[in-house]
Amino acid sequence: MKISEYTAFDALGLAELVRRREVTPSELMDVASTAIEQVNPALNAVISSLRDDAERAIRAGLPEGPFTGVPYLVKDLGILVAGTPTGMGSRLFQGLVSSADDELMTRFRRAGLVSLGKTNTPELGLNVVTEPAAHGPTRNPWRPDRTPGGSSGGAAAAVAARMVPMAHGNDVAGSIRIPSSCCNLFGLKPTRGRVPTGPIEGEVLMGFATDHVLTRSVRDSAALLDAIAGPDAGAPYFTASGPRSFLEEARSPPGRLRIAFTDASWSGVPVHDECKLAVRRAAALCEQLGHEVVPARPEIAWEKVRIAFRMLLSYHAHMFDRVCPLYGLAAGRGTLEATTLTMAEAGRRMSAVDLHDVLVARDQLARQLGQFFTQFDALLTPTLATLPIPPGTLDADDPTVSAEGWLDRIFEFAAFTPLFNVNGSPAMSVPLHMSADGLPVGVHFAGRYADDATLLRLAGQLEQAAPWDKRRPGICAK
Template sequence: MHLDEYTRYDGMGLAELVRRKEVTPAELTQAALDAIARVNPKLNAVIDVREADAKNAVQQGLPQGPFTGVPFLIKDLALHAAGVPTDLGSRLTKGLMLPFDSFLMERFRRTGVVLLGRTNTPEFGNNATTEPVLHGPTRNPWDLGRSPGGSSGGSAAAVAAGIVPVAHGNDGGGSLRIPAALCGVFGLKPTRGRNSIGPNSGEAINGLGIEHVVTRSVRDSAAMLDATQGPAVGDPHYAPPPERPYLEEVRRGPGKLRIAISRKAASGVPVSPDSVAAVEDVAKLCASLGHDIVEAEPVYDNEALLEALVTVWSSSNAFLVQMLSTALGRTVGPDTLEASTWAAVEHGRALKATDLQAAFAVFNQVSRAVGAFHANHDLLLTPTTAGPPYLLGEMDSNKPRSAGEWYRFVFSLIPFTALYNVTGQPAMSVPLHWNAQDLPIGVQFVSRFADEATLFRLAGQLEEARPWSVRRPPVHAARDV
């Protein structure tokens, strides 16, 4: 299958070709391998190509599902596939391997995807760029000198460059939405509890971490969530089940929505004219589609929220590093951890149990305030990031600084996303705007708790009104590179 043809289809489109016997899973697998060979030397999005495993899975026969035969990549963080290493982007845990699939990986496999390999991630997902010391930087296919974002930057770059139409990612502070915004693809963070992260953990980062995929099309995201959503035995969080399949929602009109818009960051950090222009452009598009646009934003104590997030992320890092270093018998220190992670670990070790409880109290207060705001607004529209894709090296995680300094610096570039990891609400980044330099500037929509349906309805409407899949970055599998 020629790469120009392969990259014209989304995941469901490729699966339909397989069902009609117009192409075989083996041919799709080879096309994806060809795409990796063509663009990955420039991007470093894929860090582990499992060619033999993929071909063996195809030969043995794939489950019949919505994505049978579709090439698929998993992020090198949190998700476990039996017999596949999970480095977590860190020298400390390089080569970590488990003999079983996580619950979500089992559900991915049941969709019929062909696992091709792993994508790059920053160390333990602790950055909004993807430049780990272990595997080196992933580059943005729209501009090789810029970051694809993080922490699902490898997955977003792979999807944007046409390697695969769907790739796994996760989101503990924006890590699906940020790279989607900076790579010009679609990224939805589901409601807390929508996808299981078991069995090794009940929750990630004390409930902040959520699992899903980045995609080129809205329907692929919806169909994958239909296939993976629902609790597993022992899960601590529960998201009310959807009224109907999300794939059906994509095809349904959203009706007239009340959409609040906000252009400024609650922290007061500068927001670039590009990000402001993106919000205003998309607000006009929504108004032209019949939606009510109002100027409004939730009010909460942002300074207290920042302090609480530093506490929770640092304590989570300290526990994770302690658990893994003990299990692997490895030494923890500046030689095995990047400077920002080491700072977070040291800070986390110094925290008291009461500090963590105080942080959870802040999370509760903020969630109540934001929930009350959304009782009167169907959606909130914001920038996804404070500006266009940042330059590689700008978010250097190996530069010595305190945990508080590090996380506040990260927040200065991505001030809009982590709030909704705290509240647990679903949120999506939609690729509807490019700046004068032809760089993607994503916008974020947030809905009420457990209301992915409204997001998918609006996303389907926006995708039809302003299709984005026709836009290809300079580094793309179907281009000469």
């Protein structure tokens, strides 16, 4: 198979070729490896190889799943791969090797995916761009002088450049949706509790974090969610799926939805004109498709969002003071970036009362948004407050920035996505717009808790009405 043929298919399309025996998993692995070798040097999206693991899996016989034989990449954060270091974008963890797959990796394998490598991520995911000191910056294939976003920036750059048809990501404040917007991809953050987090953690970052995938097609995202959704042993809670598969939902008409829209940020951060234009055009498209589109938004006190995200401070203080010593790891200026240390130090100063404030803010915001979504099926906003920014704009190794100041800085760029990690509802970035100077601009839809199906039906309809996959970046496998 030629690279030009390989890049024409999404993941389900490649899996169908394997099922029909028109191509073998080994052939797909080889062509994907060639694609990575061809474009990764310009992007720095893939930071380590899992080729030996992939070859062993193919020799042993891949399971029959929806993606059997499809090349894949996993993020170097939030997932454990047996026999492989999980560096988490940090110098501190480069030698930490997992003895077993975690549940999510087990489900990726069960779906038939062939993981060829690990993608770049900012240190511990504590940035909305991908520029870790450990591995250097990832570049945007649309414009290498701009960021692909973060924290799943390596995944986004790899998928946009056609190295693989889809790649693993995770999302604490927008880390699937932000890079999807920057790179002309579809990115769904599923509802809290839909994707397993075991066997080590029951609730990652107080429920703010979830895993899924960055894709070029809506159907790939839906089919992978079918493959990984559902509780694992010991899960503290889970979100049950509906009677139809998510893939069936993505292929079904959404009906007439009531969609609220706004282009103003809750924090008061100015919104770029191109991001506002993207929302207006998306609203008009939704109206043309028969939906009721209403200017409205939940009245949210942004200070509560800021309080809720203080959970990052306590979490990293616990990691460095309680978890790292168990592995003989010493956190310090030689192994961690300045803002990581600053945030952990602020976490050490938090009291039990402060931590309770986090939980109260989280639950109050969830109740407010829950009430809003009794009146609307979806809320449309920009994904980001501005266009993809140049590398170096958000320097995580700046010792002069306070913990609260760092959160404020990253939320100037990601002004819309974090809210929906707080309440746990599903949200997605849809690549409907390109700026006048050729940069991707995503629009963001959030929905009611547990109603991923409605968002996927809407996404499938939007993809048919305004297809985006024919657009290709300047740096692209071919």
